[in-house]
Amino acid sequence: MKYFFLVIFTGLQLFASLDDITSFEADFTQSITDEKNKTLVYNGKITALKPQNAKWSYTKPVKKDVYINDFEVTIVEPEIEQVIVRTLESNFDFFKMISNAKKIAENKYLAHYKDSKFTIIKNGSLIESISYLDEFENRVQINFKNQKQNQHVNKAIFTPSFPLEFDIIRD
Structure with a gap:
């Protein structure tokens, strides 16, 4: 469930104009x-490409790459x-979800x-920004700049890359 929200983040990046966005970087x-x-703060960069490709590169406080x-x-x-390699929910239809999003205020x-x-x-x-409550009732806020x-995105960046000697855990 924890990684389910990474998919949500990825998809929400593409929400900017609902119909016309094909890639997003920030x-x-x-x-x-x-x-x-108590607040934990993470920094990094995201690159996302329709339909469901994303790479979250965390730089602080620890280095970590998340490929979707x-x-x-x-x-x-x-x-x-x-x-760590995990399978996500197969019935998640992100684009249907965002196409049903409702405007509740100016730019919100x-x-x-x-x-x-x-x-x-x-x-x-x-x-x-995107904000929500996660499955543990934590308040999550993601701000972009x-x-x-x-923009053109080389799809190869969405292929996980790591040294062969790393331990691989499959869930």
């Missing part, structure tokens, strides 16, 4: 705040020399998937 800051108001392709997520953690949209609500803030045609959309 730097991001992701803040996760628990019920005790079709119905699989691969997490490469160089600091512990480990790769609400999207639903299962029991979760995602608030998307736009600045012009670009996504500025240096956004680019509909």
Whole structure:
């Protein structure tokens, strides 16, 4: 379930104009705040390409790459020399979800998937932030900067890359 939300993030990146976005790149800051108001902050870069390809490259506080392709997520953690490969839900239809998102205020949209609500803030045609409650009731906020959309993206970047000596765990 934890990695399910990575797919949501990836898809929401493409929400910027609902119909016309084919790729999205941005730097991001992701803040996760628990019920005790303790906040963890992550930084990195995302590259996403329709229909369901994404690479989240985390740079702080730890280096980690998360690859999403079709119905699989691969997490490469160089600091512990480990790769985790997980299958995602096969019935998730991201584009149907965003096409049903409702405008609730100027530049503010609400999207639903299962029991979760995602608030998307736009600045012009670009996504500025996404926020939601995760499965542990943590408040998650992702802010974007240096956004680019509909740029050519080499699909090869979505192929997981890691040294052969890393441990591979399949879930």
